[in-house]
Amino acid sequence: MVLEGKIIKQIGKYKVVLIQSKCIAAASCIAISPDLFRLNEENLVEIIEGGTDEPDNVMLSAQSCPTGAIEIYENDKKLWPPE
Numbered sequence: 495m496v497l498e499g500k501i502i503k504q505i506g507k508y509k510v511v512l513i514q515s516k517c518i519a520a521a522s523c524i525a526i527s528p529d530l531f532r533l534n535e536e537n538l539v540e541i542i543e544g545g546t547d548e549p550d551n552v553m554l555s556a557q558s559c560p561t562g563a564i565e566i567y568e569n570d571k572k573l574w575p576p577e
């Protein structure tokens with residue numbers, strides 16, 4: 495699902511929200527979750543169609559992002575990044 499530059503996908507218990515405008519193509523998320531994230535032609539992170547990963551690993555990816563471009567929610571509570 496794409497909404498105003500945000501890509502949203504449910505991965506197990508987590509809702510993953512990618513804020514593409516914050517992505518600087520550091521690719522640390524891709525190193526951790528190569529089956530879920532990739533860079534598109536514009537060097538912005540996107541979710542691979544049909545891709546997935548273990549929820550805990552997705553959290554690690556989010557925590558590795560230097561710009562907070564990957565947000566993690568559980569039951570609409572924001573877990574990452576911290577406010």
Ligand code: SF4
Binds near residue numbers: 519524562
């Ligand atoms: S780690 Fe963050 S900045 Fe780097 S590619 Fe992933 S989303 Fe973009």
